[in-house]
Amino acid sequence: MAMNSASDDATRPRPRRLRPPYLLAFTFVFGLGAGMVFDRWSLMAFVPSDAVANFRLIAEAWNLIERYYVDRASLDPQKLTFGAIAGMVDALGDTGHSVFLTPGLVKQLESTERGELKGVGVQIKIRDRQMVIVAPIDGSPAQRAGLRSGEIILSVDGRDIAGMSPTEAAQQISGPAGTSVELGILDPRTHKVRNVTIVRAEIKLHDVAWVQLPGTDIAYVRLAGFDEGVTRDLRAALHQIQDKHLKGLILDMRDNPGGVLDEAVSVASQFLSSGNVLLVKDANGQIKPDPVQPGGLATNIPMAVLINNGSASAAEIVAGALSVPQDGHAARALLIGDTTFGTGTVLNEFGLPGGSAMLLAVQEWLTPDGKSFWHKGIPPQIPVELPQGADRVEIGDLREMDAGELAASADKQLLRAIAELDKQIKANAGK
Numbered sequence: 001m002a003m004n005s006a007s008d009d010a011t012r013p014r015p016r017r018l019r020p021p022y023l024l025a026f027t028f029v030f031g032l033g034a035g036m037v038f039d040r041w042s043l044m045a046f047v048p049s050d051a052v053a054n055f056r057l058i059a060e061a062w063n064l065i066e067r068y069y070v071d072r073a074s075l076d077p078q079k080l081t082f083g084a085i086a087g088m089v090d091a092l093g094d095t096g097h098s099v100f101l102t103p104g105l106v107k108q109l110e111s112t113e114r115g116e117l118k119g120v121g122v123q124i125k126i127r128d129r130q131m132v133i134v135a136p137i138d139g140s141p142a143q144r145a146g147l148r149s150g151e152i153i154l155s156v157d158g159r160d161i162a163g164m165s166p167t168e169a170a171q172q173i174s175g176p177a178g179t180s181v182e183l184g185i186l187d188p189r190t191h192k193v194r195n196v197t198i199v200r201a202e203i204k205l206h207d208v209a210w211v212q213l214p215g216t217d218i219a220y221v222r223l224a225g226f227d228e229g230v231t232r233d234l235r236a237a238l239h240q241i242q243d244k245h246l247k248g249l250i251l252d253m254r255d256n257p258g259g260v261l262d263e264a265v266s267v268a269s270q271f272l273s274s275g276n277v278l279l280v281k282d283a284n285g286q287i288k289p290d291p292v293q294p295g296g297l298a299t300n301i302p303m304a305v306l307i308n309n310g311s312a313s314a315a316e317i318v319a320g321a322l323s324v325p326q327d328g329h330a331a332r333a334l335l336i337g338d339t340t341f342g343t344g345t346v347l348n349e350f351g352l353p354g355g356s357a358m359l360l361a362v363q364e365w366l367t368p369d370g371k372s373f374w375h376k377g378i379p380p381q382i383p384v385e386l387p388q389g390a391d392r393v394e395i396g397d398l399r400e401m402d403a404g405e406l407a408a409s410a411d412k413q414l415l416r417a418i419a420e421l422d423k424q425i426k427a428n429a430g431k
Helices: 040-044 049-068 077-090 103-113 166-173 230-243 261-269 314-323 395-400 403-407 412-429
Strands: 099-101 116-119 122-127 130-136 152-156 180-187 192-199 201-204 208-212 218-223 248-252 276-282 287-291 303-307 334-337 345-351 357-366
Touching: 049 077, 077 099, 077 357, 099 103, 103 345, 152 166, 166 180, 208 230, 208 395, 218 230, 218 395, 218 412, 230 261, 248 412, 261 276, 261 314, 276 314, 303 314, 303 412, 314 334, 334 412
Parallel strands: 218 248, 248 303, 303 334
Antiparallel strands: 099 357, 116 201, 122 130, 130 152, 152 180, 180 192, 208 218, 276 287, 276 357, 345 357
């Protein structure tokens, strides 16, 4: 096997992904898997000429472990190989994004993108060596337990996870549906720590839902993720909204961790008639546009987009595309809420022999006007913070509310979006 076999079927990149793998609700049981034993001499025949010394060092370490390590039962060549690859990817510094996947994790990732999840339902990313919650998944045990974006996981079942690798922490949190886990949670806003017991479950993903807001002519569309099929479901919702002749639209992408890039492009294209969804910069610094796809269903309706610190990855691409003036036109939508998470690279899946894979950040994405917001996020045009302790209104609650109850809700971000759209609707009516 040649080391530079990137053109082989085994290493051909899979479709582009944007969701960091550690944002997958701790549904993966990160671990070690199968591999192969490298003899120091046979290995050298397949090593690039400029890396012989480094590979000889790896072989020397392998042979020393095999010869002298006292716990002979733990000398599993499979674990050693996968552990070495995982460590190599971790050394890139793209923590929580680029990652090595065992064959089992590859299958779980595919299941996740089909909308099949098992776990507690919390999306996390490593930030400043801490396990930071990006967002709980809609309808998940984590959401029902009150976990919020920005909170930090300190412990699992009483065990401090400080200094643990993401793999080790995920192994502690993961488990079969029906079992429970206790998480120690720090709220950085109040500096209070609480323990939360969560029962793991099978989680059904519903990325798209909508409702007509009570007392208004505004459609509220909840977009919870960008898994496969989200554009199809969004288009179905937009057809229903058109049939009702509603005059405004709020797209809620708060606590949306992202997903598949192609879905992000096609979702944004439902609201744009021309221009680019994003610009993509490759490893050589070359920049190429990813243009708007024709045939969008909602290119003229006044709209606002709700974002927060839990809006990541593909959600940021859509937010960026809708908030940047293009082709001489004003920005398509107002962004209201908090600055987004700041995920800025595109993952490709490279298959490896035996069914394992690497997810590698191969491109950086930019807004249509060429701005990067990797690690910075996208700021809203209208900053609005939720009151301390308040949560966004869930779509199930909106279906049960009347106009008075909505107006009295603590979701100030949603209420500001309604107010801004009312202004636009009245302005359009006066033309």
